[in-house]
Amino acid sequence: MITVLEVPQWDGSGSATARRLVPGAAFLASLVPADRHVRVPIGGTLAETAAQVRAALPDDGFPVVVGGDCGVDLAPVAAAASRYGDRLGVVWYDAHGDLNTPESSPSGAFHGMVLRTLLGDGPDPLVPAVPLWPAQVALVGTRALDPAESAFIRSAGIGSTPDPGAVVHVHVDLDVLDGIRSVGCPEPGGLTPEQLLAHVAGVAARHEIIGLTITEYAPESAVDEPMLRALVPALVRLCAGARARRIERIAASSWPAAETEERDGWLLRHTPGVGRRRSNSALPVGAPAVPSMEAFYDARQAPAVAQIAPADQHPELDALLESRGYALDGRTFVLTAPAVALTSDLEVTRHDDRASWEPLFAAITGDVSSMPVIARIDAPAAVFTVATAGLALAVTVDGWTGVFCMFTAPAHRRRGIATALLAAIGAWAPGPLYLQVEDGNTAARALYARAGFTLSHRYHYRTR
CATH class of the missing domain: 3.40.630.30 (Gcn5-related N-acetyltransferase (GNAT))
Known part of the structure; x- marks a missing residue:
């Protein structure tokens, strides 16, 4: 289940276009393929708004927070740090470092201090109870740094990739993109939308992504709307689907087939003498080539079976296989629980x-x-x-x-x-x-x- 939190916060921005962040947040929220839409009321102070965001974060499913300025990510990242501790990694896609302090900031605007505050060094009312460590943060697309930010990155050792075992929160400031006009602080030389999606896809292939925030859309015209209509849903699908894809990989490892081969976008599995389809089916893990899958099973004189998992992420593959005469069966739910709230008097x-x-x-x-x-x-x-x-x-x-x-x-x-x-x-x-x-x-x-x-x-x- 996807929940989108629309946070029309603008008072953390130092840009002349800050008030445009309010309709910008509404537009971004409209692009998220969500099951629930919550519009978070803005408080009288940044701390009050952060408290409102934290209270609105869902207990289950996948949260997508849209702003508003970068400060809307204060509460989501702080909540994730409290939940996951050192396991959390934060990938910060942003033209700017957001690593100033109140003392070093040239503008005094909080949207340039958000990440530093999450690291424990910011305005007192906004510093989280569980700050991040520098090793938990990865900067991507950053190219406009103030001198104090550059010095901090060097001394703290902030890198560009999360720890291999991390669960990841993804932050996207749209000024990470090259040529985007509807942001308050555009910078040349950024990522193309295709490069951003490719990088996020790489993160999603290696990590469970537990949250996504998209910020800083301040539209004056509709010039960037066509690009965003394609980009935002694609980002959500990549990030929200990362856990499901990871669970399927884990399940494949937990239920090991006799023969396993990864090629041409498939995890191919074959187990002679065992009837269960999970160990005798092909799991799509990339851009799956159907002829390659069919050749694998034909060579083993076995039926060609594809496990369409997660189903909502492979509609084109499903339609293609149906058009080739593949029959559908075995509709299955995959359920998860952070813990099991059950007790029993029976002896186990x-x-x-x-x-x-x-x-x-x-x-x-x-x-x-x-x-x-x-x-x-x-x-x-x-x-x-x-x-x-x-x-x-x-x-x-x-x-x-x-x-x-x-x-x-x-x-x-x-x-x-x-x-x-x-x-x-x-x-x-x-x-x-x-x-x-x-x-x-x-x-x-x-x-x-x-x-x-x-x-x-x-x-x-x-x-x-």
């Missing part, structure tokens, strides 16, 4: 000894067909059981724990078995959870909703 046993797993699957589920895949799991994993009535497998990769093979014996359904298994897995997992549930399984979806799971994305399969 965790089995860490992998030699015990196949006998447990045989005794409880009567199905050992997936054991060739499960035997290849080399990540932290455990099987959880409730006597002989229920079983689930949990696998942790890159901080995310996937719940697989959830099973309750028919004679024991509606007795809290699945609740007990989820509660035990949630207590064991080091971080957030994800799981897959078929579209038609309304009872399971209701259980997972009670446990705190929300929709991340959908997928389905196309089979030739």
Whole structure:
């Protein structure tokens, strides 16, 4: 779920066009493909507005904050720093460093101090409770720095790429673009829209992106509107979809196929003797070439199967495969939860000894067909059981724990078995959870909703 927060703040700007940021924020918000639209009221001071923004940030889904001046990103980044701590990285796309202090700023305008304030050195009412470290910040497209900002960057060691393990917040000041006219402080020599999208796509391929802010659109005319109508939705899709794409990569690693090859925009997977499509399907990970995928499966005398995941990010591929006669099935929801809010009085046993797993699957589920895949799991994993009535497998990769093979014996359904298994897995997992549930399984979806799971994305399969 995407929530757009429209923040028409202009009083942090030092530009003569500052008041144009108010209609600029409304226009940017109108371009965001959002499920919810919240217009944040502006307070009498920057601190009051920041408090209003923080109160409006959603508890779930993906937030897109649009301004307004760069100061609208104070509360979103501060909230992310409180939540993620040292795991957070901030990629700051901006022609300017926004690294002045009240003492060093030539203009005294707060939009030139926002990033320095987030680093703990700014106006007292605005410094966050959990400041960023310089190593958490990456500057991209920056080309107009005041002397004090240049000196700070050198001494602090601010770079241009986030830490490999970071979750990332993306900040885009539209003056990062070359030739844009509808900003208060344009600078020559910036990025083209295509270069900006390519760079953000690279970040999204390597990191989970947890928030996006787009700022500083101050229109005098409609000259930049056609470019923005294409750019803004594309930025949102890239950033909001990064977590879903990352979860699919993690799930592929957690459920390892016998043969895996990445080429021509696909993660190609083949596992002879195992019927599950996840380990016998092609996952799009770039610009997928259908003939290459078909050749891979033809060479193995196997059906060509594509997992359209995340479904909303591959409509053209889905339509192409349909036109080539591929049948659709396996509509599935992928749900995530930061933690599981469940308790149970049932006794759950965790089995860490992998030699015990196949006998447990045989005794409880009567199905050992997936054991060739499960035997290849080399990540932290455990099987959880409730006597002989229920079983689930949990696998942790890159901080995310996937719940697989959830099973309750028919004679024991509606007795809290699945609740007990989820509660035990949630207590064991080091971080957030994800799981897959078929579209038609309304009872399971209701259980997972009670446990705190929300929709991340959908997928389905196309089979030739």
